[in-house]
Amino acid sequence: MHKATDSIPGSVLNVKSALILAGAQDTVRIFEDKVPTAAAAAAVLGCEVAAITNSLIFELDGAPLLILASGAAKVDTQLVATQLRTAKIRRAKPDFVLEHTGQEVGGVAPLGHPKKLRTILDTSLQEHPLLWAGAGDHNSMFSISYEELARITAAEPLPVR
Secondary structure (H helix, E strand, O other), X not given: OOOOOOOOOHHHHHHHHHHHHOXXXXXXXXXXXXXXXXXXXXXXXXXXXXXXXXEEEEEEOOEEEEEEEEOOOXXXXXXXXXXXXXXXXXXXXXXXXXXXXXXXXOOOOOOOOOOOOEEEEEHHHHHOOOEEEEOOOXXXXXXXXXXXXXXXXXXXXXXXX
16 A cells, blocks of 8 residues: 555545545545556456456547447447447557546546546446446545436446447
């Protein structure tokens, strides 16, 4: 765990504040070792990879689209594009992600961004009573229910695979 004397990164403080402002519990856990992938996070947390919520930024007509997807599967961008009635969405480049979230790829959280992002929530995540999501950097995660995650992000539920 994080030592009390260490400073908490601003991106993680933003997530903690956003959780509280949204009326959710601050369940952020900070780890000594990085957990930049769903598999790494699941191993540290002792949960299924499918219960890890990846916060993936895509580009849709020049704007960011946040897809909260299960760590157990790859997002089918064609399926999502079809459901959104758009021609194409594509994975955003790291600088685009940082610009729109204030967070680096591998540590992006579902909230705590400079501006509200259009958000899609993978319906397969509702199979898990407890989800874990990135909390703004490579060393932090927070726990939340599917219903609470949907509420605080105002996400549109969609199958994404």
